[in-house]
Amino acid sequence: MRLKTLVLAMMATFALSLAGVGPAAAQIEVDVNRGDVQPLPIAIPGFSGERGAEIAQVINGNLERSGLFRPIDQNAFVEKTMDVNVQPRFPDWKAINAQALVNGQVTVESGRLTVNFRLWDVYSEQQLLGLQFTSTTENWRRVAHKISDAVYERLTGEKGYFDTRIVFVSESGGRVGKVKRLGIMDQDGANPSYLTDGSYTVMTPRFSSTSQEITYMALRPEGSSIYLFNLETARRETLGNFPGMVYAPRFSPDGGRVAFSVERNGNSDIYVMNLRNRAAARLTSDPSIETSPSFSPDGTRIVYNSDRGGSPQLYVMGADGSGPKRISFGSGRYTTPVWSPVGDFIAFTKQVGGQFHIGVMKPDGSDERLLTTSYLDEGPTWAPNGRVLMFSRETPGGAPRLWTVDVTGRILRPAPYPGAASDPAWSPLLN
Amino acid sequence: MAARSNEFSPAMIASVLLHLGVFGLAFVSWPWTRDLAVGASVPINIVSNAPDTNLRPAIQAPEEQTAQTEQPVPDAPPEAAAPDPTPVPTPPAPKPAPAPPPKPVQKAPVKPAPKPQKAAGLDLDALAADVAKAQKSSGSRSSSAPKGPARAETAKVARPDLGDGMAANALKGLADELQRRWNPNCEVEGGRTVKVRVTFTLGAGGQVVGQVEAGGKERSANAVEQAAAERAIRAVHQAAPFKTLPRDFYGDRIAVNFNAAEACS
Numbered sequence: 001m002r003l004k005t006l007v008l009a010m011m012a013t014f015a016l017s018l019a020g021v022g023p024a025a026a027q028i029e030v031d032v033n034r035g036d037v038q039p040l041p042i043a044i045p046g047f048s049g050e051r052g053a054e055i056a057q058v059i060n061g062n063l064e065r066s067g068l069f070r071p072i073d074q075n076a077f078v079e080k081t082m083d084v085n086v087q088p089r090f091p092d093w094k095a096i097n098a099q100a101l102v103n104g105q106v107t108v109e110s111g112r113l114t115v116n117f118r119l120w121d122v123y124s125e126q127q128l129l130g131l132q133f134t135s136t137t138e139n140w141r142r143v144a145h146k147i148s149d150a151v152y153e154r155l156t157g158e159k160g161y162f163d164t165r166i167v168f169v170s171e172s173g174g175r176v177g178k179v180k181r182l183g184i185m186d187q188d189g190a191n192p193s194y195l196t197d198g199s200y201t202v203m204t205p206r207f208s209s210t211s212q213e214i215t216y217m218a219l220r221p222e223g224s225s226i227y228l229f230n231l232e233t234a235r236r237e238t239l240g241n242f243p244g245m246v247y248a249p250r251f252s253p254d255g256g257r258v259a260f261s262v263e264r265n266g267n268s269d270i271y272v273m274n275l276r277n278r279a280a281a282r283l284t285s286d287p288s289i290e291t292s293p294s295f296s297p298d299g300t301r302i303v304y305n306s307d308r309g310g311s312p313q314l315y316v317m318g319a320d321g322s323g324p325k326r327i328s329f330g331s332g333r334y335t336t337p338v339w340s341p342v343g344d345f346i347a348f349t350k351q352v353g354g355q356f357h358i359g360v361m362k363p364d365g366s367d368e369r370l371l372t373t374s375y376l377d378e379g380p381t382w383a384p385n386g387r388v389l390m391f392s393r394e395t396p397g398g399a400p401r402l403w404t405v406d407v408t409g410r411i412l413r414p415a416p417y418p419g420a421a422s423d424p425a426w427s428p429l430l431n
Numbered sequence: 432m433a434a435r436s437n438e439f440s441p442a443m444i445a446s447v448l449l450h451l452g453v454f455g456l457a458f459v460s461w462p463w464t465r466d467l468a469v470g471a472s473v474p475i476n477i478v479s480n481a482p483d484t485n486l487r488p489a490i491q492a493p494e495e496q497t498a499q500t501e502q503p504v505p506d507a508p509p510e511a512a513a514p515d516p517t518p519v520p521t522p523p524a525p526k527p528a529p530a531p532p533p534k535p536v537q538k539a540p541v542k543p544a545p546k547p548q549k550a551a552g553l554d555l556d557a558l559a560a561d562v563a564k565a566q567k568s569s570g571s572r573s574s575s576a577p578k579g580p581a582r583a584e585t586a587k588v589a590r591p592d593l594g595d596g597m598a599a600n601a602l603k604g605l606a607d608e609l610q611r612r613w614n615p616n617c618e619v620e621g622g623r624t625v626k627v628r629v630t631f632t633l634g635a636g637g638q639v640v641g642q643v644e645a646g647g648k649e650r651s652a653n654a655v656e657q658a659a660a661e662r663a664i665r666a667v668h669q670a671a672p673f674k675t676l677p678r679d680f681y682g683d684r685i686a687v688n689f690n691a692a693e694a695c696s
Contacts, residue, residue, distance in 0.1 A: 030609070406618060
């Protein structure tokens with residue numbers, strides 16, 4: 001009995017000591033595996049000062065079109081006037097469920113525009129970003145695009161794509177006598193202008209990823225040629241003369257080479273030209289049609305389409321033409337492959353079962369996904385962040401229009417350009 | 432006189448005129464400045480990173496005034512005890528939840544602890560009661576205790592004083608609140624596989640006391656990870672105060688594991 005008492009006492013003491021070493025307060029674990037996935041509610045009141053309201057409007061439009069943000073109607077704002085140097089009244093913004101807030105101020109002095117802005121996390125009540133830009137007063141839209149990029153990057157973690165431009169083929173006239181001119185606009189459809197006069201047909205414009213330079217194919221009755229066109233200097237030059245038809249040019253990622261196709265006697269092959277010494281090399285020699293070359297972001301590989309297997313499919317080869325390997329094996333026709341600027345996907349046009357699709361697949365051909373379906377979707381081009389694609393869509397009897405879709409396929413919408421247009425090419429971010 | 436005329440020699444006069452001419456040219460604006468080509472872009476400079484600002488006068492600063500220590504819990508009706516810690520927004524902040532009505536928290540059958548009169552020598556019954564009491568008031572109550580109903584959203588927590596079902600329900604309510612507010616970004620690269628563990632301390636009244644932390648991910652060099660951590664932290668701030676939680680949870684450290692894989696599927 002005495003021994004039992006002793007043992008019990010020891011156990012109790014041990015238990016007490018164990019209890020004593022525990023934390024003072026409990027830690028409770030909660031798992032959250034579901035969420036309310038929706039565009040982020042963001043408030044962007046008009047900036048104070050000249051052009052302030054318009055700048056805010058451009059930012060609103062950019063973020064809304066991305067599909068990742070839901071700008072809140074300005075009529076709902078409780079705090080009506082803001083000073084960029086004073087902390088916002090966060091409860092006023094929480095009350096309208098804004099999760100982020102962008103406010104700013106514009107000053108104009110001696111023809112120079114200075115824009116300050118701040119990005120706030122409303123619920124954490126912290127400033128996430130504060131930047132100041134200067135430029136000429138007429139350049140206010142670009143300042144708005146730069147602010148949009150900064151806000152987008154801070155809130156998503158990915159680079160923005162708003163301070164960019166699109167070159168495209170502007171189409172006018174009927175089916176007979178259609179005029180195809182080279183056009184350019186900001187990514188939001190603003191500042192459209194023509195780069196060619198319509199006296200010849202323009203096709204497949206492509207941006208250099210390093211400079212404000214484009215290459216395109218010009219088709220005249222006497223034949224085709226490939227042009228290089230520098231947007232800064234307006235200098236235009238041809239790539240040279242080739243026997244046969246040249247088409248589908250595209251820059252290498254460093255801008256030092258152009259790959260293109262040459263068609264002769266029904267056989268198309270891919271060539272690459274060094275722009276410094278103008279030396280051209282033939283990369284394919286198969287008796288089939290090889291075309292639409294597009295470099296990988298590191299410049300070591302080229303994706304293209306070839307019908308050597310019977311129908312157009314996608315292939316990848318070394319940038320010197322070595323080791324071609326087929327990567328698409330689905331039914332239908334795969335054309336216009338474009339390597340994403342971040343390297344993770346290759347976009348393409350697919351025609352199957354009487355429908356056209358814009359799709360993406362990994363560079364090894366896996367994980368193929370079709371993002372769009374319509375009567376005629378074709379010619380994808382990547383935004384510089386590799387998350388958004390622009391392409392042209394045509395409806396029966398209608399004119400082609402530009403559309404955008406994100407890489408998940410969920411955010412599909414018309415691009416903000418009202419005219420008939422095809423063959424878009426997205427620029428890199430402007431400097 | 433001859434010496435004087437030497438001071439204004441023709442060469443000197445010509446030199447002065449030339450200097451004046453060059454000086455004057457600087458004020459002439461020339462009409463043939465270069466036109467920018469169509470499509471040319473005008474550069475924009477980032478002048479500076481604007482510093483943080485906190486210039487609003489203190490009276491307007493919406494600083495959270497939270498109690499750092501747990502308030503004594505009165506037995507009186509809850510409304511008497513709720514010192515609202517944050518300046519209430521004119522329109523009320525997003526309502527916490529439809530959850531169960533705030534029950535007058537009954538401090539569960541508090542330790543009956545039958546305390547018989549002292550006996551000489553070692554009182555084992557008293558010792559056992561002390562052990563039970565110590566275990567109840569220590570962290571071990573919620574450390575693991577895989578009891579309670581198996582729910583995907585909540586880890587199981589044993590709270591002897593609340594009862595397993597009540598604790599599980601309270602935590603499910605907390606998880607529901609958070610998942611209604613959590614808005615993961617599934618569209619960005621890597622966003623669908625994000626896992627963020629957020630920790631915070633509950634104060635009296637269910638508000639968040641001190642910082643909400645994401646294990647440093649809120650300062651991560653990986654921008655996607657940083658943005659994801661900020662979204663998880665934002666969900667906690669947005670859902671707070673957690674007024675539907677029983678007072679027994681006040682003062683506790685809460686760890687929330689946000690997992691985007693399922694949320695984005």
